[in-house]
Amino acid sequence: MKSKFYKINTITMALAATIATAYPLHSFAQEEDTDAQAESDAERIIVTGTRLSNRSAADSPVPVDVISGDEFRQNSSTDVQDMLRTAVPSFDVNTQPISDAATVVRPANLRGLSPDNVLVLVNGKRRHRGSIISFLGGGISDGAQGVDISAIPSMALKRVEVLRDGASSQYGSDAIAGVLNFILRDNSEGFEVNARYGSTFEGDGDNYTISANAGFEAGENGFINVTAEIRDVEGTVRSVVRDDVAGMVAAGYISSDDFVGINTYTSEVPQYWGQPDVEDDVKLFINSGFEISDNAELYLFGNYGERQVTGGFFYRNPVTEGSQRGGVYAGPLVDPLTGLRDENGVHSVLVGALDGNTDSCIDGIPIGGNGNVFPDPTLLAQVQASANCFSFIETIPNGFVPRFGGTNEDMAFTVGVRGEIAVGTGLSYDVSAQRGSNRTDFFIKNTINASLGPDTPRDFVPGGQEQTETLLNVDFVYAVDAGLYSELSVAFGAEYRKEEFDLFAGDSASFALGPLASQGFSSSSNGFGGFPANTSASQDSKAIYVDLEADVTENLTLQTAIRAEDFSEFGNTTDFKLAGIFHVSDTVRLRAAYSTGFHAPTAGQANITNVTTQNVQGVLIDQGTLPLFSAAGQIAADFVESQGNGRPTLGPEDARNFSFGAAFDIGDTSWTVDYYNIELTDRVALGGNINFLDALNFAGGAGSDFASVSAALTALDANGTIDRGEFVGLDDLSQFRFFSNSFDTTTTGIDLVGNYSFDFMGGDSRLTLAANYNKTEVDSVGTVNPIDAGRVAAIEDLLPNLRGNLSWFHSHGDISTLVRANYYGGWDDTGNGVNGIGAEVLLDVQVSYQLNDETRLVAGIDNLLDAYPEENPGAGGSGQLYSEASPFGFNGATWYVQARYTF
Incomplete structure (x- = not known):
């Protein structure tokens, strides 16, 4: 990996040097005012949600927010998703400290819906999905496979357009909650470099970002724009010493000096819980266009990026009753004197016989003494003296905390030709091809494969997964004189999309049955x-x-669309949209839309096999996700069907989206208010957990009562019911689940956006208000494979219903300031027993100074008042001080400084 990063950095530096020396760059600073005005004019014209080339956001039949690149970057965040959270109130993303693969690619929500209910575009072209399926998605995102937005460097963005309405009939699957369209910079001159450094008030979480953007001419009427970014974010620690660990310390079993050895991360607490580490985060984006004739343009854009993200897992307790890690330390109840099984005995540390002759070893080392945490010294010595008997209390006596993460690689390339068929015909075209992939290779350190006993490695490579997508698009727009106020825009086209999902095997020890x-x-x-x-x-x-789409009259614009799509695995669907805007006057506009939509399961969701460890009421158990069509999935389907509620299936989910709103001006202020209602049926989801042993006993027939999953698999293989080879790695499963169409929801909400520009104290000021009320209700939990009450609570209450921010921008001479108040309404985290969490207001401040024509200095503080979410009342149970679902994180106040140099 090091050699690859070295190569990337070398290429980036060489590219920057080439641009700086070989091309005559114009003075960016001298033309700053002109460029800013041009960009402002361009932002009035949108490309999202319309096929017209001259449609403004103000005249759009559906709400479209336009956020400039500079405005987008005005906060301490180094990740595009966190920037979106500040800019778009209905967008939510959380820190993921212990979330398995979701730590590497964080799931995000728009309007409280799943990450794969929002469509992401770059330059108007569909962005490929990330490789991660979020099995630990906080309830809302469980099982989602969304786009890896973090792969986009903010420096590459000219603007972001946010379509707040359903658009499946225009763009296809996923455009249910809305559309995010990231428009890349296309300037053909100038060079800009930014260096930013920041940290938390707690003194951890140090981070830096170095980014550069360069534009240069390519021929007489072409451009190439390049952005490069290097980023690093150190982890934070926001946890407390767990109660069980505190008991071990109080009893004298361990001391706080042992904490570093337990988790290899911090000397303060043994349980890691905080912002993950992001290292070697390198991004490269290229956007280009070349005029190949008077009426045709060739365009190319693409990216390459790589980063390593490392999070934590739960502490594996070796001795404390009720907290011992099953399958590693936790043994049966044993006689305190002999160490042999006794239903009325004491808890113990598990002992195994390396040669398989269990009669030669005791069943467990009894636990007793001060604090009930000391293994019996006599029987411990007996196990230690035996070459055949083994317990992990011998080799890892203090327990351990695994460190889990992955290296993510993202790349994409799009090439196309657009123009007019012939001058004067009014028929324009856009033909494009693109391919994108996102791959994650996992690693887990400081852990074990317990079944291998003393021969287990401590570090593993569990394998990886990759999402690859190929798209071919042909789009046409034809202007027809239909006798209306404007020409009728007739857009039509076709799309072919192929997606592939690959799992890569891990090293043999990572799945071995020892x-x-x-x-x-x-x-x-x-x-x-x-x-x-x-x-x-x-x-x-x-x-x-x-x-x-057409202006039917001077005051009325109507838009309609219909799309038919056929999936090789899930059949076909036809969706439509009808939208319109009516200009009541020059200052008042009314708009409304009704559409149908859909989200089709991904190849990954339909085929993924995954086993993860979850904390269920304080007990760590292995839970699996298996394909519905697999051998285990069919056993589960048979078991579910036997309950009399039908047989589970997997297909697209359907949506009905209705919205209406108003846009109006009052004096020097402009406002938009929009109501929306989204009904989702047969949502693609991970259903409730199924007891694996119960399903296997059902498969075994009447009278089956297997003692364990492993015993059941062995017996069913012996009698020909199953093929044991199809169940590799599943011997430890307690529960498992699969993707199916399950529950129904209704989401309603209101968006409010207001702007006011005015003169103040000799300078220019602008107030911007953006607020969102959003509420999702579960109409049905499903009957065939219903979701449980915990997930219902998460879907309905885990995110605040009310979000908003009020920003004041002011510029006077060389000094510019920003003050922003971010409001987060109350919410519940039922899963962690924290309900009725109160609202919070976070205050951000920023000041910038134009030092000279080329240099601008920026300093700021986010969360100036150092607000934190409410502490978990059960923090001592898991070490988790704050809920990871906190809508504004849990790092407290952060500061940053930045220098921007342009020429």
């Missing part, structure tokens, strides 16, 4: 089991659409 597996020791790398084999799945879709 010699101690039959004696109660867990197999696979503890915390995140390895993938046992390379697997691949794919699906494709074909779509055609027609989109009509």
Whole structure:
């Protein structure tokens, strides 16, 4: 990996040097005012939600917010998703400290819906999905496979357009909650470099970002724009010493000096919980266009990026009753004198026989003494003296905390030609091809494969997964004189999309079923089991659409669209949209829209196999996600069907989206108010957990009562019911689930946006208000494979219903200031027992100074008043001081300084 980063950095530096020396760059600072005005004019014209080339945001039949690149970057965040959270009140993203793969690619929500209910575009072209399926998505995002927005460097953005309405009939699957369109910079001159450094008031979480953008001419009428970014973010620690650990310290079993050895991260607490580490985050984006004739343009854009993200897992307790890690330390109840099984005995540390002769070893080392945390010294010595008997209390006596993460690689390339068929015909075209991929290779350190006993490695490579997408698009727009106030815009086209999802096998130890597996020791790398084999799945879709838009009268604009799409795995769907805007007067506009939409399961969701460790009421258990069509999935389907509620299936979810609103001006202020209602049925989701042993007993037939999953798999293989080879790595599963169409929801909300520009104290000021009220209700939990009450609570209450921000921008001479108040309404985290969490207001401040024509200095503080979410009342149980679902994080106040140099 080091060599690849070295190569990337070398290429980036060489590219920057080439641009700086070989091309005559114009003075960016001298033309700053002109460029700013040009950009402002351009921002009035939108490209999202319309096929017209001259439609303004003010005249759009559906609400579209336009956020300039400079405005977008005005906060301490170094990640595009966190910037969106500040700029768009209905957009939510959380820190993911212990969320398995979701730590690497964080799931985000628009209007409280799943990440794969929002469509992401770059330059108007569909962006490929990330490789991560969020199995620990906080309830709202469980099972989602969204786009990796973090792969986009903020410096590359000219503006961001946010379409706040359903648009599946225009763009296809996923455009249910809305559309995010990231428009890349296209300047053909100038060079800009930014250096930013920041940290938290607590003194941790140091971060820096160095980014550069350069534009240069390519021929007489072409441009190439390049952005490069290097970023690093250190982790934070916001946890407390767990109660069980405090008891071990009080009893004298361990001391706080042992904490570093337990988790290899901090000397303050053994349980890691905080902002993950992001290292070697390198991004490169290129955007270009070349005029190849008087009426044709060739365009190309693409990116390459790579980063490493490392989070934490829960502490594996070796001795405390009720907290011991099952399959590693937790043994049966045993006689306190002999260490042999006794239902009325004491808890113990698990002992295994390396040669399989369990009669030669005791069943467990009894736990007693001060604090009930000391293994019996006599029997411990007996196990230590035996070459055949083994317990992990011998080799890892203080427990351990795995460190989990992954290296993510993202790349994409789009090439196309657009123009007019012939001058004067009014028929324009856009033909494009693109390919994108996102790959994550996982690692887990400081853990074990318990079934391998003393031969286990401590670090593993569990494998990886990759999402690859290929798209071909042909789009036409034809202007027709239909006798209306304006020409009728007839847009039509076709799309072919193929997506592939690949799993890559891990190292053999990460999924091995070792010699101690039959004696109660867990197999696979503890915390995140390895993938046992390379697997691949794919699906494709074909779509055609027609989109009509015209000014019917001087005051009335109507738009309608219809799209038919056929999926190779899930059948076909036809969706439509009808929208309009009516100009009541020069200052008042009314608009409304009704549309249908859909989200089709991804190839990854339909085919993923994953085993993860979850904290269920204080107990760590292994939960699996298996394909519905797999051998285990079919056993589950048979078991579910036997309950009399039908057989589970997997197909697209359907949406009905209705909105209406008003845009009006009052004096020097402008306002928009929009109401929306989104009904989703048959949502693609991970259903409720199924007890694996119960399903296997059902598969075994009447009278089956297997003692364990491993025993059941062995017996069912022996009698020909199953093929044991199809169940590799599943011996430790307690519960498992699968994707199916399950529950129904209704989401309603109101968006409010206001702007006011005025003169103040000799300078220019602007007030911007953006607020969102959003409420999702679960109409049905499903009957075939229903979701549980915990997930219902998360979907309905985990995010604040009310979000908003009020920003005041002011410039006077060389000094500019920003003051922003961010409001987060109350919310509940039922999963952590924290309900009725109160509202918070976070205050951000920034000041910038134009030092000279080329240099601007910036300093700011986000969360100036150092607000934190309410502490978890049960923090001592898991070490988790604050809820990871906090809508504004849990790092407290952060500061940053920045220098910007342009020429």
